[in-house]
Amino acid sequence: xxxxxxxxxxxxxxxxxxxxxxxxxxxxxxxxxxxxxxxxxxxxxxxxxxxxxxxxxxxxxxxxxxxxxxxxxxxxxxxxxxxxxxxxxxxxxxxxxxxxxxxxxxxxxxxxxxxxxxxxxxxxxxxxxxxxxxxxxxxxxxxxxxxxxxxxxxxxxxxxxxxxxxxxxxxxxxxxxxxxxxxxxxxxxxxxxxxxxxxxxxxxxxxxxxxxxxxxxxxxxxxxxxxxxxxxxxxxxxxxxxxxxxxxxxxxxxxxxxxxxxxxxxxxxxxxxxxxxxxxxxxxxxxxxxxxxxxxxxxxxxxxxxxxxxxxxxxxxxxxxxxxxxxxxxxxxxxxxxxxxxxxxxxxxxxxxxxxxxxxxxxxxxxxxxxxxxxxxxxxxxxxxxxxxxxxxxxxxxxxxxxxxxxxxxxxxxxxxxxxxxxxxxxxxxxxxxxxxxxxxxxxxxxxxxxxxxxxxxxxxxxxxxxxxxxxxxxxxxxxxxxxxxxxxxxxxxxxxxxxxxxxxxxxxxxxxxxxxxxxxxxxxxxxxxxxxxxxxxxxxxxxxxxxxxxxxxxxxxxxxxxxxxxxxxxxxxxxxxxxxxxxxxxxxxxxxxxxxxxxxxxxxxxxxxxxxxxxxxxxxxxxxxxxxxxxxxxxxxxxxxxxxxxxxxxxxxxxxxxxxxxxxxxxxxxxxxxxxxxxxxxxxxxxxxxxxxxxxxxxxxxxxxxxxxxxxxxxxxxxxxxxxxxxxxxxxxxxxxxxxxxxxxxxxxxxxxxxxxxxxxxxxxxxxxxxxxxxxxxxxxxxxxxxxxxxxxxxx
Amino acid sequence: xxxxxxxxxxxxxxxxxxxxxxxxxxxxxxxxxxxxxxxxxxxxxxxxxxxxxxxxxxxxxxxxxxxxxxxxxxxxxxxxxxxxxxxxxxxxxxxxxxxxxxxxxxxxxxxxxxxxxxxxxxxxxxxxxxxxxxxxxxxxxxxxxxxxxxxxxxxxxxxxxxxxxxxxx
Numbered sequence: 001x002x003x004x005x006x007x008x009x010x011x012x013x014x015x016x017x018x019x020x021x022x023x024x025x026x027x028x029x030x031x032x033x034x035x036x037x038x039x040x041x042x043x044x045x046x047x048x049x050x051x052x053x054x055x056x057x058x059x060x061x062x063x064x065x066x067x068x069x070x071x072x073x074x075x076x077x078x079x080x081x082x083x084x085x086x087x088x089x090x091x092x093x094x095x096x097x098x099x100x101x102x103x104x105x106x107x108x109x110x111x112x113x114x115x116x117x118x119x120x121x122x123x124x125x126x127x128x129x130x131x132x133x134x135x136x137x138x139x140x141x142x143x144x145x146x147x148x149x150x151x152x153x154x155x156x157x158x159x160x161x162x163x164x165x166x167x168x169x170x171x172x173x174x175x176x177x178x179x180x181x182x183x184x185x186x187x188x189x190x191x192x193x194x195x196x197x198x199x200x201x202x203x204x205x206x207x208x209x210x211x212x213x214x215x216x217x218x219x220x221x222x223x224x225x226x227x228x229x230x231x232x233x234x235x236x237x238x239x240x241x242x243x244x245x246x247x248x249x250x251x252x253x254x255x256x257x258x259x260x261x262x263x264x265x266x267x268x269x270x271x272x273x274x275x276x277x278x279x280x281x282x283x284x285x286x287x288x289x290x291x292x293x294x295x296x297x298x299x300x301x302x303x304x305x306x307x308x309x310x311x312x313x314x315x316x317x318x319x320x321x322x323x324x325x326x327x328x329x330x331x332x333x334x335x336x337x338x339x340x341x342x343x344x345x346x347x348x349x350x351x352x353x354x355x356x357x358x359x360x361x362x363x364x365x366x367x368x369x370x371x372x373x374x375x376x377x378x379x380x381x382x383x384x385x386x387x388x389x390x391x392x393x394x395x396x397x398x399x400x401x402x403x404x405x406x407x408x409x410x411x412x413x414x415x416x417x418x419x420x421x422x423x424x425x426x427x428x429x430x431x432x433x434x435x436x437x438x439x440x441x442x443x444x445x446x447x448x449x450x451x452x453x454x455x456x457x458x459x460x461x462x463x464x465x466x467x468x469x470x471x472x473x474x475x476x477x478x479x480x481x482x483x484x485x486x487x488x489x490x491x492x493x494x495x496x497x498x499x500x501x502x503x504x505x506x507x508x509x510x511x512x513x514x515x516x517x518x519x520x521x522x523x524x525x526x527x528x529x530x531x532x533x534x535x536x537x538x539x540x541x542x543x544x545x546x547x548x549x550x551x552x553x554x555x556x557x558x559x560x561x562x563x564x565x566x567x568x569x570x571x572x573x574x575x576x577x578x579x580x581x582x583x584x585x586x587x588x589x590x591x592x593x594x595x596x597x598x599x600x601x602x603x604x605x606x607x608x609x610x611x612x613x614x615x616x617x618x619x620x621x622x623x624x625x626x627x628x629x630x631x632x633x634x635x636x637x638x639x640x641x642x643x644x645x646x647x648x649x650x651x652x653x654x655x656x657x658x659x660x661x662x663x664x665x666x667x668x669x670x671x672x673x674x675x676x677x678x679x680x681x682x683x684x685x686x687x688x689x690x691x692x693x694x695x696x697x698x699x700x701x702x703x704x705x706x707x708x709x710x711x712x713x714x715x716x717x718x719x720x721x722x723x724x725x726x727x728x729x730x731x732x733x734x735x736x737x738x739x740x741x742x743x744x745x746x747x748x749x750x751x752x753x754x755x756x757x758x759x760x761x762x763x764x765x766x767x768x769x770x771x772x773x774x775x776x777x778x779x780x781x782x783x784x785x786x787x788x789x790x791x792x793x794x795x796x797x
Numbered sequence: 798x799x800x801x802x803x804x805x806x807x808x809x810x811x812x813x814x815x816x817x818x819x820x821x822x823x824x825x826x827x828x829x830x831x832x833x834x835x836x837x838x839x840x841x842x843x844x845x846x847x848x849x850x851x852x853x854x855x856x857x858x859x860x861x862x863x864x865x866x867x868x869x870x871x872x873x874x875x876x877x878x879x880x881x882x883x884x885x886x887x888x889x890x891x892x893x894x895x896x897x898x899x900x901x902x903x904x905x906x907x908x909x910x911x912x913x914x915x916x917x918x919x920x921x922x923x924x925x926x927x928x929x930x931x932x933x934x935x936x937x938x939x940x941x942x943x944x945x946x947x948x949x950x951x952x953x954x955x956x957x958x959x960x961x962x963x964x965x966x
Contacts, residue, residue, distance in 0.1 A: 026889060033897025034885040034904065036832015036872035043831035126822070127815070208836045208844060208898040208932050259834065259898030260932045292837040514896025514933045680892050687935030688895065715841035715930070723923040723936040 021527030021595070024680040027519045028533070029512075038257040041212045044227045046285040049214070050079055052278050053129035054271060055119040055136050056294065057111035060147070060369040060708020061158065062140035064110055064118070071135035072121055077128035079282050081136070082274070083119045084108035092277060094163075095243045098267055098485055099343065101172075101334035102163075103372060105270040110143065112160055112332035113371050114710050115297035117270040122278045122286055145369040145708035146170060149306060149329040152366040160332055160367045170367040172334050177348045177425045178360035186321040186358040190312035196396045199777045200385050202304040202329065202370075202702040203695075204296050204712070205377035206720060207513070209259025211299055212289035213272045215279035224279070225252045228272050231265045231511050232551025235488055237543045239268055244276060255541035261513030262692075263376030266337040266553050267300050297713045300337070300373030301702055304329040305385045311393040317403050319412045321358040322351055324389060328365040328374070335372030337553070338381050339483040339490060345381030346474050346642075348425040352390035353434055353472045353646060354412040359424040369708045377696075378689060378753035380475050380554050387471040391758035392775065395467075395765065399774050405468050405762065406447065410435060413470075420641075420739075427474060429644040430738045430746075433672070437734045438470055441648035441670040444732050450652060458770060463655035465767025468648070469759035475747035476559025476643045485550060489638070492556075493547025494564035496525060496572050497632040500618035502611030504531050506568075508540040509549020510561040515749055516681040517557060521565050523677055524743065528569035529576075530596025530610050547634055555747030558677065559738075564637035566742040571633040576613045579631075582624040583608050583616055643738045643746035645673040651759040655767045660786035662698055662764055667756070668730045673748035674737040682748055687729050689752025695721045696753075697760035701779050801865035805830060806874025814861045820854075821845045823861035824871060832873040832901050836930065843929035846902035846909075847871045853909035855902075855928070872901035875908075883953065884908050887946030888939075895933035903929045907943040915951050917944065 032038050069081040084106035087093040094102045107118050119136055123129035144158045151157060152170040161167045187193055213228035224246055230236045233253040241248035258265060271288045278286040290299075306327040312320045328344070330336060338345040344363050351359045375381055394412075398405040413434040414421050421429045450466050457464045480489030495507040506525050508517065517540060522533040539545055549561065573593065580598040581588045584606055591598045599607035608616075617623070617631040652666040669686050676682055699719040702712040712718040737744025757778065764780050765773060768789060776788040798813045805828055812827060824830040824847070835857060836844035845856040848870040856869075875882040884904050887893070894900040903926065910917065910925030917925065922943045923936070931939065 030889040033900050034888050036901050038897045260896040684892050687937045688933045691935035714839045715837045716839050723926045729937050
């Protein structure tokens with residue numbers, strides 16, 4: 001692999017031309033974005049386009065008695081008003097969720113969360129559409145809401161999902177993993193066992209761009225074109241075909257530039273379906289763009305796991321077993337975006353980076369009167385929760401044993417020679433070399449000096465904390481034998497076409513939301529086939545233009561689609577070799593590949609470049625027998641396993657004893673994602689994820705009052721970090737390639753979001769050690785830290 | 798309906814607008830200046846930041862009629878032909894954008910903060926950009942970019958100034 005200085009002092013002047021292959025390369029995407037020439041969903045303007053606005057429920061749980069739309073219909077600019085009853089006549093009032101539950105597109109019988117879609121208006125402009133919403137009169141018959149997830153299964157709790165046949169409670173599913181009896185036996189015999197209740201509060205991915213769509217249904221040829229904010233355009237197309245009964249070859253989903261996704265743009269939201277219906281009904285293109293409040297209260301939330309964790313160990317710090325009982329709040333409809341056989345996502349990796357004797361998890365998921373969601377916000381299918389649990393528990397154990405949390409971790413790491421390592425919950429980690437990664441972070445941080453400083457500061461009454469998190473991620477879903485979403489196998493396609501003049505186009509089934517795919521996939525292909533990245537265009541997001549695949553989430557682009565890109569390039573190279581053998585009149589075995597050209601072994605002067613071959617493939621003259629013209633290939637890559645990147649994070653916080661304000665002073669993140677395709681882009685991914693971590697650990701929460709009013713429904717209340725709340729990030733890396741991946745690369749995009757919250761919370765709890773505190777729940781806002789310092793119960797969430 | 802005259806990126810428009818029309822919607826929906834996006838509904842995110850008579854404003858919090866007789870510069874008016882503004886170049890070179898959604902507002906706010914301090918410290922940049930949210934970058938590369946852009950802008954006006962190292966290792 002090309003070794004390129006990963007952080008040169010000066011940017012490449014002609015950066016598109018070099019490097020060929022892996023290394024720091026400036027982004028091909030940037031020129032349009034820095035000039036305001038990106039094309040986001042709301043930028044789409046079509047002739048005659050109408051605007052759609054959605055009327056939402058003001059209450060969490062109520063029967064709909066009546067809806068009067070007459071005043072709205074009389075508005076001079078209104079073209080249509082549609083209620084759940086109207087949708088029901090079309091058979092579209094309900095739609096399947098990604099977990100096989102159903103979700104109301106527009107409420108018919110009752111509303112089940114505040115902000116739920118009740119009716120929509122289509123009007124000539126967005127102002128008129130909003131005006132008309134005010135003219136719709138809905139009469140609600142209030143029902144008691146179920147808000148506290150801990151009481152959702154009480155026999156007296158109101159049944160939220162009375163739409164489901166025979167449903168008499170709010171139970172969604174039970175799930176377990178690991179060996180209960182074996183774990184019980186280890187706990188019974190262990191020297192030490194620590195139990196800790198740990199809450200991962202409900203948060204929201206809140207991408208800068210909210211969700212929206214523009215539907216354009218052509219009544220003459222029956223074709224639907226849908227621009228929409230989707231991370232999984234192909235999967236959405238198939239689901240629309242199933243939901244709306246439209247033939248799939250007549251549906252074109254275009255996911256244009258996305259202003260961030262973070263998992264919030266994986267599910268199908270009612271708004272998308274409404275815009276399709278509106279275009280079919282009016283015969284005009286119809287745009288729907290939600291505002292920020294709608295995004296926060298109605299689109300996919302993240303987390304909301306109430307966990308009781310237990311960890312067993314010997315007195316000298318050998319961790320033996322972990323056990324947990326989880327109560328999962330899924331909101332009113334089970335809309336979790338996860339592979340079908342994994343209703344709790346990949347939470348099973350909660351055994352973390354440690355070599356245990358036993359582990360067991362039992363989980364119960366329930367309905368509450370809140371928006372659906374759960375899997376989002378860079379969680380890698382619940383690994384945020386799993387890593388938070390184990391990394392908090394290890395710190396609780398360190399507290400109990402009076403051991404340094406660093407030493408406790410080092411003592412229990414899975415060793416490099418144990419890989420591939422099968423965990424006690426059945427996950428097979430591909431590769432890892434944990435201790436050097438941990439030591440590198442300690443070295444950057446100056447861990448010993450920090451501890452010495454902490455002793456001095458404590459003596460002066462100052463509150464300084466040092467928190468460690470060491471995580472193992474599981475990304476790249478996944479092997480189709482057991483991973484699918486609604487029956488669609490989690491493989492990804494890639495197509496490479498080399499034009500006669502040696503320029504190329506790569507078509508991906510995944511969809512970037514800012515992760516730089518247009519740059520890095522050109523780099524992957526360039527490395528394999530020797531065409532400069534500037535000569536390779538990357539196309540994604542248009543289902544008419546790209547091969548089928550499941551989209552970008554779960555950090556799966558590099559593991560799955562990245563593998564596909566490398567392999568499709570090798571397939572084209574194999575064909576190029578055949579053509580080269582004809583051109584040079586030698587046998588294939590006599591050819592040697594040197595990036596960008598084939599030459600005759602022992603005679604480098606006899607060579608043909610990939611560009612020469614491309615012209616020959618399309619041009620005049622015979623090709624070797626059995627070789628078709630053209631130079632292109634397509635594959636669909638089925639990964640044999642996930643990739644398991646890891647990382648060591650260290651956080652240093654200072655807490656103001658007078659205000660309980662937590663300041664993240666330093667944050668050191670050392671990530672190992674195997675082969676690094678573009679270090680600059682990885683670093684940016686890590687910075688973004690660490691900022692998520694600061695948000696979740698210290699600021700963000702979607703809370704509800706007892707009536708079910710959402711208390712985090714705008715950026716006035718749902719606080720996300722600004723430039724002032726985050727430090728200058730310090731990053732480093734080690735390289736432990738994935739043995740099963742064609743270029744040894746693992747996913748990384750979500751690592752920092754997964755790994756950083758426990759480091760920050762561990763640091764805050766460490767700072768509060770003088771108060772005798774072993775745990776405090778996120779978000780660690782000043783008021784909650786203040787309460788924790790005084791031993792007062794923190795406010796319930 | 799009031800008629801307003803407004804210059805946007807060097808072109809003067811006369812538009813009949815409802816008094817309640819927000820400047821950001823005038824730019825986007827009427828004038829096709831979709832480079833300026835919308836990220837929130839409470840004035841927090843700053844994605845819609847443009848220059849109004851040389852001062853940065855959140856165009857979601859300004860009525861179009863308030864821009865009557867004024868000069869508006871959006872992200873689309875920054876480059877001269879194919880020559881990017883130094884701040885645009887710096888954002889590219891420091892990888893200060895990912896999804897690109899906050900970028901137009903961030904660049905406009907960054908240029909504005911340099912009016913008060915042409916050679917801002919890291920802390921000054923962070924304070925100056927507090928009104929602009931970003932979900933992708935974690936701000937670190939934005940801070941580097943703004944300082945780099947500032948340096949390049951002042952080099953243009955003061956060519957004798959020696960180059961300073963902006964990048965931290």
